[in-house]
Amino acid sequence: MLDKLEYLIVLAAEKHFGRAAERLGITQPTLSAGIRQLEERLGATLVNRGSRFQGMTQEGERVLAWARRITDDVRTMREEIHTVRRGLSGHLRIGAIPTALAIVARLTTPFRSRHENVTFEVTSHTSAEIIAGVENFEIDVALTYLDDERLRRLDAYSLYSERYCLVTTRGSRFSDQESVTWEEVASVPLCLLSGTMQNRQILNRHLGAGGRRFTAVMESNSMIALLSQTRAAGAAGAATIMPFRSAAVLGLAEPMVAIPITEPDVSYRIGLVTARRDPRPPVVGAFWEEARLLTEL
Template identity: 40%
Template sequence: MLFRQLEYLVALSREHHFARAAQACSVSQPALSEAIRKLEDELDVPLVRRGRKYEGLTPEGERIVVWAQRILADRDALRDEVGALRCGLSGRMRIGSVPTASAAVSLLTGPFCTEHPLVTVEVIADLQSEDILRQLQNFEIDAGITYLPEELSGHFQAIPLYEERYVLLITAADGLAHQSTATWAEAARLPLCLLNESMQGRRVLDDVFAKAGAKPVPRVETDSVAALFAHVRTGRWASVVPHAWLHVFGVPHGMRAVPLVEPDWTVPVGLVTTSQQPGSVMARALTEVATETDVAGALERLPGGPALPLA
């Protein structure tokens, strides 16, 4: 059995198509198909349901893919470990993040890259929490920054980074702009631009609005936090944004960020990695950086300005 055969099987499971899997592995389709057939012969089980086109993996194939992902991840971890012992950590680290938490990622990647100058970091910042946990378990990413559930599966370990809370972003001309706080019910009555309903950040907002006995009816929805700021800037809309993004954008001229109350609501955000040992050397290195970095404190400071919250 060769690592290459396992790589081909994992690619086929991910792409659901022989031609795309072959392209992802930079081989011809016949070469990929033949390698998987040889793997089936070696294991003496059918791995792929074959018809006129790819019809998925067999139950045995699904189980073998899990082992293949684990074996390949251990191989990569071994290479990274040996490389780190020889000349310092090098290679590529992959971080997944929920969109609303991506503002905090740079607070970790900055010191990480300073400490490990030979490592390249890839950040995927448009994932949902369930995507992050799935990709961690499938060894597709090394670490994730996401909302922390009350109970996390034993397959994972987490380091809390900060408590996400929300502010009402409005123009300075709005009547609520002169208040020290605004209620969620007051926010729901404004013409709102919010994240779209498919995003976990929006589902969190809807839950909080419901606790306040309110139901917002946004006129504009988007999958971009930056787009929320852009829409408020036009003067036609208000929005509810995570306070962490004020650390990136500040409070733009002509706008106000008013803390939301009734209820006072926060959601824990943390760095999640797999609990498998010895695990990814990249994940261990990032975890060390996270334990030494005051992410929460940094997010309370506006760029070049005072601490949050602002009104």
Template identity: 40%
Template sequence: MQLRFLDYFVALAREKHFARAAEACHVTQPTLSAGIAALEEMLGKRLVVRDRRFIDLTPEGHAILPFARQLLADHEGLRRAIDAPAGPLRGELRIGSIPAAMPCIGHLMRALRAQHPRLQVTIRSLTSREIERALLDYELEAGLTYLHDDPPAQVRAVPLYSERYMFATRTDSPLGTSDAVTWRDVAATPLCLLHQGMQNRRILDAHLARLGLAITPVATADSYVALLSMVAHGGLSSIVTDSHAEFVAGDPELRVIEIVDPAPPNSIGLVVLDREPLSPLARAALAVAETIELTASLRARR
């Protein structure tokens, strides 16, 4: 069996579109279609339902998909393991990060480059559930996500830092000169928040529910950049994490304010799929994470 046929098959299952899958594999669409047909002939089963376009995988296609992903991941790990003794670790380290963890990316990148200067790193902004799925599907080597409150399954984790909620607003807003605010003050303010598909928002809503409060935001987004833009220019306030305070510290018109009776801190860490052997890339990410602790670094920038 030729591995490139499995690569075509996995790409098609991911993209659900022949042209996009062919583009992802850097081949023409006829080449990709011919490769999948050859794979079906080798296995003696139809794997894809199609009628001039992709419709779905057959039951047999769904059944072999996890094994195809694992075979490709193991082959890539084998190649990295062979190359490792010959020199510096190379390749693309794919990391998924929840939006709340984006402020730590620079610190992690510096540590990675110090130990593995030849690595290429790709960062994707994903929800915690998307990170879990992508790890299980071998689409990521590592993730930055919450370690408590519905943590990802089947992973090894290294804690990196803890975050606290804070209130972000303009200095000319009604609460803009306050030294501290209460959750009731915050709940009565026109807000923009992360949407409810984000774990950070689900943790926040659960804390508010324990206080007997609920918030209906004016606007939602999946990015703290969008939230801070709406605070700066949209006439709204927001609830952000203390690790984002550094991004408004240089703007005299914005403030990040302590919240009285704060919610318990949320632990964020680096996770990799719990399997043996670990791929060299996943092992490198885990080893680097074990050398750094970011709470002090992130809060020092406030």
């Protein structure tokens, strides 16, 4: 039955029988038959069908939630058995908001130096996607903003505070100043994260304070894309805004410069989050506890 639950999980993610079958490495008839067998065993219709996938039924949504938990519990059991026999190993799925991606290495590097049989998958998401991914057991741990009511359903702790700097090129406007105000930053053509990102919503509040207008000449869900555009544009082009820690980790090279944004000096808490469960998968539990012991990121 476990394999049929996995069929349902992948189908819900892909929303297409053909793509789900391809991802599972089976034929589409095998997938369809497996879903029907699951429905017969549970005595309920789980998937709305027509000529194509049309979504989950109400019963299907409930079974899907249980399927995710059951398959993750089985994964945890297997990892615990493996850990007893051979020590800590496994694959850790880490999600991060774009502004925290550069910080992930500060966590994974010391962890892997102690546990060389652990591998990582790091993906970028919006804060909403992170919460959904953690709750659905598709993300093991994540770095995200902690000022979010939805995090009450998860375990979380603070890692650091995100403060901001204007990143521009030497010779551009404000590049020789020791600091800039949000009003000054708003007067510069900017490359900013996409509007769906919580970081962008934060920046919108401060750049647009008091009805101030500002111009975003480029939007992206990647900080690297924003930095590349800023560097290519040169002194006459645009600038971007990024957290100080990310700028420090990336090590901005000439002709890029990072200038603190003050008046006001704003900060937002970034932390690690994971699903609230006991026991945690061994790799997740070890990563969670060792990250908490770090004194500096």
